[in-house]
Amino acid sequence: MRVSFTVNGSRETVDGVWEGESLLYVLRERMGLPGSKNACEQGECGSCTVYLDGTPVCACLVAAGQAEGRRVRTVEGLAEGDRLAPIQQAFVDAGAVQCGFCTPGLLVQAHDLLEHRPDPSDAEIREALAGNLCRCTGYEKILDAVRLAAARKAGT
Amino acid sequence: MEFLQPTTWDEALAAKAEHPEAVPIQGGTDVMVELNFDVRRPEHLLDLGRVAGLDRWEQNGDRLRIGAGVTYARIIGELGDRLPGLAQAARTVGSPQIRNRGTVGGNLGAASPAGDGHPPLLAADAVVEVESRRGIRMIAATDFYQGVKRSALEPDELIRAFWLAPATGPQYFSKIGTRNAMVIAVCSFAVALHPGERRVGTGIGSAAPTPIRAVAAEDFLARELDWDAPLDEAVAREFGALVGAAATPIDDVRGTAAYRRHALAVMARRTLTWAWRDHRGPGDAENPGRGAA
Ligand SMILES: Cc1cc2nc3c(=O)[nH]c(=O)nc-3n(C[C@H](O)[C@H](O)[C@H](O)COP(=O)(O)OP(=O)(O)OC[C@H]3O[C@@H](n4cnc5c(N)ncnc54)[C@H](O)[C@@H]3O)c2cc1C
Ligand code: FES
Ligand code: FES
Numbered sequence: 001m002r003v004s005f006t007v008n009g010s011r012e013t014v015d016g017v018w019e020g021e022s023l024l025y026v027l028r029e030r031m032g033l034p035g036s037k038n039a040c041e042q043g044e045c046g047s048c049t050v051y052l053d054g055t056p057v058c059a060c061l062v063a064a065g066q067a068e069g070r071r072v073r074t075v076e077g078l079a080e081g082d083r084l085a086p087i088q089q090a091f092v093d094a095g096a097v098q099c100g101f102c103t104p105g106l107l108v109q110a111h112d113l114l115e116h117r118p119d120p121s122d123a124e125i126r127e128a129l130a131g132n133l134c135r136c137t138g139y140e141k142i143l144d145a146v147r148l149a150a151a152r153k154a155g156t
Numbered sequence: 157m158e159f160l161q162p163t164t165w166d167e168a169l170a171a172k173a174e175h176p177e178a179v180p181i182q183g184g185t186d187v188m189v190e191l192n193f194d195v196r197r198p199e200h201l202l203d204l205g206r207v208a209g210l211d212r213w214e215q216n217g218d219r220l221r222i223g224a225g226v227t228y229a230r231i232i233g234e235l236g237d238r239l240p241g242l243a244q245a246a247r248t249v250g251s252p253q254i255r256n257r258g259t260v261g262g263n264l265g266a267a268s269p270a271g272d273g274h275p276p277l278l279a280a281d282a283v284v285e286v287e288s289r290r291g292i293r294m295i296a297a298t299d300f301y302q303g304v305k306r307s308a309l310e311p312d313e314l315i316r317a318f319w320l321a322p323a324t325g326p327q328y329f330s331k332i333g334t335r336n337a338m339v340i341a342v343c344s345f346a347v348a349l350h351p352g353e354r355r356v357g358t359g360i361g362s363a364a365p366t367p368i369r370a371v372a373a374e375d376f377l378a379r380e381l382d383w384d385a386p387l388d389e390a391v392a393r394e395f396g397a398l399v400g401a402a403a404t405p406i407d408d409v410r411g412t413a414a415y416r417r418h419a420l421a422v423m424a425r426r427t428l429t430w431a432w433r434d435h436r437g438p439g440d441a442e443n444p445g446r447g448a449a
Pocket of ligand 3: 096099100103135
């Protein structure tokens with residue numbers, strides 16, 4: 001079937017989509033956007049997190065056809081041109097990236113948190129990121145990165 | 157496979173009548189896992205995500221009618237004050253991403269004994285509104301769950317909404333799991349005080365083939381509770397024991413049957429104690445509440 005939706009601001013149409021396919025598969029394999037990662041395909045790891053109409057969701061659990069006509073924003077759409085989004089810069093600066101597999105999903109989820117809670121408590125950060133697994137960092141540096149991004153946001 | 161995408165409820169019912177084997181998909185948090193892992197290959201996927209009105213809720217007389225497409229995130233955000241038990245259960249579902257998509261309608265559709273929506277629905281006497289081209293049926297939650305992942309839904313029927321009254325007394329939900337997010341309940345328990353009727357409702361999850369009420373425990377409280385006095389410790393304990401006895405759990409990877417019975421007894425006693433603290437209000441010295449429970 002044909003599926004058409006807006007990705008990072010541009011309207012895209014793909015043909016030949018299998019009806020049972022996930023939005024994640026369409027993004028990665030048909031639209032050339034491999035930023036969103038495929039790790040579990042069952043909603044457990046959060047590495048496929050994208051915005052769907054402004055709400056973070058697991059792209060692996062959205063049927064491609066459910067995205068028809070909607071707005072999708074992936075990790076590729078967080079930066080403005082060459083300038084990283086503040087949360088991305090904070091991940092780099094805080095050393096919150098090791099293998100990087102969990103990073104795209106965490107960035108989208110943390111980005112959403114800071115949109116709604118510019119100055120989140122540690123408990124709020126943990127709660128917001130509870131659906132994003134990281135096998136490398138032990139999470140401390142990820143928490144540091146979110147705190148850093150929040151502090152920088154408050155400072156500007 | 158065919159992807160059916162009705163935009164009205166009538167179209168959705170027509171599609172389900174024409175293709176009774178079609179798999180409805182709402183938030184997709186159960187259905188997509190099955191598709192991704194090749195557990196299911198239905199001929200038709202019936203996307204309900206665009207059906208007008210399914211994602212609304214309204215006050216209808218003295219009850220709330222909540223569309224099958226209302227997400228957990230919205231139940232927490234918009235109905236947390238009126239439906240505290242269901243909202244507490246919703247907060248324990250999966251992760252923020254799952255709660256942004258998953259719905260109570262889908263929880264009912266899946267009818268898993270571990271579904272966290274069910275115990276609070278049972279405790280608060282919810283009714284499920286299902287419909288087909290043949291007509292509407294209002295099914296009490298107690299009659300809705302029929303077996304492991306089996307409900308009273310006929311193949312041509314869809315869940316449109318569920319009905320329940322805004323809380324008239326304290327409600328609590330409690331769930332056992334290995335971490336604070338992303339866990340299927342080892343077992344769970346919901347309690348709802350109905351002070352007007354001097355009655356307490358209960359719901360047990362993940363400790364029987366279906367979600368169930370602890371009827372003997374409810375009857376016991378209806379007889380023994382003194383609604384104008386502090387909670388009698390012995391009554392709370394016996395209530396817990398009766399809740400544990402109501403369950404018919406199994407041993408599995410998540411826990412043993414014995415553990416589940418014990419945990420249910422503890423959760424029932426604690427949630428009743430918390431609810432009673434709220435019912436009696438602050439200053440009830442003999443009912444110190446959460447910390448001491
Ligand atoms: C990572 C992860 C964590 C989870 N954690 C929890 C948890 O903690 N607690 C919990 O209870 N569940 C949990 N779940 C399961 C799932 O999120 C819930 O069951 C959720 O309520 C399903 O809602 P949905 O809208 O996504 O349903 P869908 O996946 O769209 O549908 C679920 C079932 O209901 C049927 N259905 C949907 N809508 C209708 C309708 N209107 N009429 C008839 N049938 C319908 C579908 O055909 C399907 O069989 C989790 C799932 C994942 C992937
Ligand atoms: S790949 Fe989607 S949550 Fe893991
Ligand atoms: S950095 Fe490797 S999984 Fe998180």
